[in-house]
Amino acid sequence: MANVVQAKNAGSSDPILQYVTFRLVDETYGINVMQVQEVLRYSEIAPVPGAPSYVLGIINLRGNVVTVIDTRQRFGLMNAETTDSTRIVIIEVEKQVVGILVDSVSEVVYLRQSEIETTPNVGNEESAKFIQGVCNKNDQLLILVELNKMMSDEEWAEVSAL
Amino acid sequence: MSFDVDQDILQDFLIEAGEILELLSEQLVDLEQSPDDPDLLNAIFRGFHTVKGGAGFLQLTPLVSCCHVAENVFDILRKRQRTVTSELMDSVLSALDSVNEMFEEVRAGQMPSEADPALIRQLEFFATPESADEQAPVEEALVEEAPAEETTVFVEESKPAHKPEPPASAVQDSEGDITDAEFESLLDALQGQDGVAPSTSVTQPAAPSSSSANGNDDITEEEFEALLDQLHGSGSAPTEPAAKAPVTASSSSSGDLITDDEFEALLDQLHGGGSPTAPVEDKPAALTAKAPVAPAAPKPAQKAVAPVAKAPPAPAEEKKVAVKKEAAPAAETTVRVDTSRLDDIMNMVGELVLVRNRLVRLGGQSSDPEISKAVGNLDVVTADLQTSVMKTRMQPIKKVFGRFPRVVRDLSRTLRKEINLRLIGEDTDLDKNLVEALADPLIHLVRNAVDHGIEMPEVREERGKPRVGEVVLSAEQEGNHILLTISDDGAGMNPSTLRRKAVEKNILDQDAADRLTDGEAFNLIFAAGLSTKEQISDVSGRGVGMDVVKTKISQLNGIINVWSEEGKGSKIIIKVPLTLAIMPTLMVILGDQTFALPLVNVNEIFQLDISRANIVDGQEVLVIRNKTLPLFYLKEWLVPGADVSRNLKNAHVVVVSVGTQKVGFVVDQLVGQEEVVIKPLGDMLHGTPGMAGATITGDGRIALILDIPGMLKHYARSAH
Numbered sequence: 001m002a003n004v005v006q007a008k009n010a011g012s013s014d015p016i017l018q019y020v021t022f023r024l025v026d027e028t029y030g031i032n033v034m035q036v037q038e039v040l041r042y043s044e045i046a047p048v049p050g051a052p053s054y055v056l057g058i059i060n061l062r063g064n065v066v067t068v069i070d071t072r073q074r075f076g077l078m079n080a081e082t083t084d085s086t087r088i089v090i091i092e093v094e095k096q097v098v099g100i101l102v103d104s105v106s107e108v109v110y111l112r113q114s115e116i117e118t119t120p121n122v123g124n125e126e127s128a129k130f131i132q133g134v135c136n137k138n139d140q141l142l143i144l145v146e147l148n149k150m151m152s153d154e155e156w157a158e159v160s161a162l
Numbered sequence: 163m164s165f166d167v168d169q170d171i172l173q174d175f176l177i178e179a180g181e182i183l184e185l186l187s188e189q190l191v192d193l194e195q196s197p198d199d200p201d202l203l204n205a206i207f208r209g210f211h212t213v214k215g216g217a218g219f220l221q222l223t224p225l226v227s228c229c230h231v232a233e234n235v236f237d238i239l240r241k242r243q244r245t246v247t248s249e250l251m252d253s254v255l256s257a258l259d260s261v262n263e264m265f266e267e268v269r270a271g272q273m274p275s276e277a278d279p280a281l282i283r284q285l286e287f288f289a290t291p292e293s294a295d296e297q298a299p300v301e302e303a304l305v306e307e308a309p310a311e312e313t314t315v316f317v318e319e320s321k322p323a324h325k326p327e328p329p330a331s332a333v334q335d336s337e338g339d340i341t342d343a344e345f346e347s348l349l350d351a352l353q354g355q356d357g358v359a360p361s362t363s364v365t366q367p368a369a370p371s372s373s374s375a376n377g378n379d380d381i382t383e384e385e386f387e388a389l390l391d392q393l394h395g396s397g398s399a400p401t402e403p404a405a406k407a408p409v410t411a412s413s414s415s416s417g418d419l420i421t422d423d424e425f426e427a428l429l430d431q432l433h434g435g436g437s438p439t440a441p442v443e444d445k446p447a448a449l450t451a452k453a454p455v456a457p458a459a460p461k462p463a464q465k466a467v468a469p470v471a472k473a474p475p476a477p478a479e480e481k482k483v484a485v486k487k488e489a490a491p492a493a494e495t496t497v498r499v500d501t502s503r504l505d506d507i508m509n510m511v512g513e514l515v516l517v518r519n520r521l522v523r524l525g526g527q528s529s530d531p532e533i534s535k536a537v538g539n540l541d542v543v544t545a546d547l548q549t550s551v552m553k554t555r556m557q558p559i560k561k562v563f564g565r566f567p568r569v570v571r572d573l574s575r576t577l578r579k580e581i582n583l584r585l586i587g588e589d590t591d592l593d594k595n596l597v598e599a600l601a602d603p604l605i606h607l608v609r610n611a612v613d614h615g616i617e618m619p620e621v622r623e624e625r626g627k628p629r630v631g632e633v634v635l636s637a638e639q640e641g642n643h644i645l646l647t648i649s650d651d652g653a654g655m656n657p658s659t660l661r662r663k664a665v666e667k668n669i670l671d672q673d674a675a676d677r678l679t680d681g682e683a684f685n686l687i688f689a690a691g692l693s694t695k696e697q698i699s700d701v702s703g704r705g706v707g708m709d710v711v712k713t714k715i716s717q718l719n720g721i722i723n724v725w726s727e728e729g730k731g732s733k734i735i736i737k738v739p740l741t742l743a744i745m746p747t748l749m750v751i752l753g754d755q756t757f758a759l760p761l762v763n764v765n766e767i768f769q770l771d772i773s774r775a776n777i778v779d780g781q782e783v784l785v786i787r788n789k790t791l792p793l794f795y796l797k798e799w800l801v802p803g804a805d806v807s808r809n810l811k812n813a814h815v816v817v818v819s820v821g822t823q824k825v826g827f828v829v830d831q832l833v834g835q836e837e838v839v840i841k842p843l844g845d846m847l848h849g850t851p852g853m854a855g856a857t858i859t860g861d862g863r864i865a866l867i868l869d870i871p872g873m874l875k876h877y878a879r880s881a882h
Binding site for chain 1: 509510512513516755799800801802841842843844845846847850851852853855856858862863864865866876
């Protein structure tokens, strides 16, 4: 940790970024730690009839109603049963608080900006939109997600038009 | 930002002055009714003065000059050098309008534009005493005037307590300003009362009370109260000799002596309070130390003089003290809180209630009496907490009602009608949001009552009614609802005319119109495009207003009803829930999910054999008490993939009304009636058809609140 801080001070041109990693099916994804509010155990999600297909429903987060997005559906993955390690990651994107449902949350990793590679042409078009870059660390591919694009542009427009 | 001021100070000014301006429009209309009320004149004078002071500090020159002339007009008025005429009122009201305009400009971040010079000239004309021959009665009135002046000074002086408390940086500047101005007005008062010299002593104690109040924003309430009390003590002493003065010179001179000393001491305090260099914390201490000294002297004197002076002046004095007492502490007890902070508190209280509920359930299982006692206590305290927090959001409906006197006055002047507006139940409290939301619909209704309802004075006389029409606006609380009625003693409505109009405008066909009961016919006025007015005026007659009113009221989960009798008048009754945040609902279960139906829409609940449902034009209908209503299976709409049995022997049917239409909903289970706190769905789900929001049930789960009209629109249509 100490050398991380040092490194941060030393190389401002190559800042250190922190990412929360989570797993979906067999892949590991990372989201910027600054956007993560908290991680919750799976709790019952109340479906909202008439909501867009990528919205799983809503949960009660200490008195506030929070929308939960179906990450698998967004990434074009198959639906899966919830398990003991299923988590809801509460994130804040453009002043909206939303939850994303993931298979499990692993750790917080430190990455240098230079370690992040721009997206290779992986995955289908649907998921490629949300990918900020990839990072190869300890022989593991970490896919960094651009949360702002979790909902496609039209959907953002749809949301802000309301 | 075209002018550069501290945003905090500006915001304070905007809020404070906004309230004063609202109050002013109310007071000005009152003044027309009672043009000789000295309290009212003073209050208006004070209002303009305060706005001027604030504007002056922010260097909003046009605003200052406009307020200044208006203030001068009222200064003349309260000195009885001019009487209130309707021309004067018109120009003062237009002055208020231009002040309001400037105020809006300031709010928009612009430097206000200059007021119409013609208006200013007119006001300046009114601000000069009336011609010389009218001067005489003023002279005569001098003796009578004196007590009036006294109250003037008293009330006037307590004003700084109302002043927007300028932030620390501002205190120093504004202090000097205010004290100067006040000191001048004090001097004026003193000079004005030369003939009744000893009574000046009354005004003196008032001065330090104000300066101490305004010089030390940090003074605590108790200290302020104590000071006031002491000042009352010292203040009452000299007046008694004052009354006595013409008879016994000796006692009056002794009274004067004391007051002189006292005045010196008070002046010292005044300077102490006004000096910006002295640390603020020190002031209260210094003041409290000094204050007792001042009253100490007059007190024995009062005792000595009292037996001689006797009762006569006492009641007058008491009155003044009462006025002052009312004015000063009232201004100190309020705190402005951002409504979003209140919402946060509400949210947390809601959570606390959930935790309590859980504990109550656990406590019920436990056999330990101590635990159940503690849980019981918690139960009571949280319930109280919840109601108190709710109450903080409440505002008296006066806020809305307050603007109607002006509306009615202006309208009746343009329409040349004579109308008396009566307000009942102004103190009824309701949710802040609701107060704001009700303003527009009420204005529509009041305008309607004035324009359509009340007849011209001549017509009224012909019909044997009093010349002056009456519009009554009343509010009362009825359980969890507020009942608002707008009634007039005007022409009323003719149901057959309404039917005819509805047919003419193609809203109904002849047969349907004929079948309407009178009550239903009156409700036709809410239909868009229907107006019984032959001519469109700028006041009303386009047939849009009532439609807007109805829509707005139903958005607030309210109900609106019309009653009318031709020749006698009309009455419109609005029933809205006390608050928007809490909604009484009927909880139902579909599949394994809970949904809440707003109780305002729910008419009745049936348990019946739905296999008997008929199908008309592809739509299932039920016949209940010889009326057919469409039947919908809510589960089909709201629980995807659920199979719905159509052969239930005893299904639960909830009959809801949407507008004038009734429909039946089949639900799985009924839970019961529950008051729920509405939580908005996030941005992403906002606008989902048929969903009004969500709420958290007693067990921490989520229940969706249905928006029945929206749901019907979305699903009933797509089903076809």
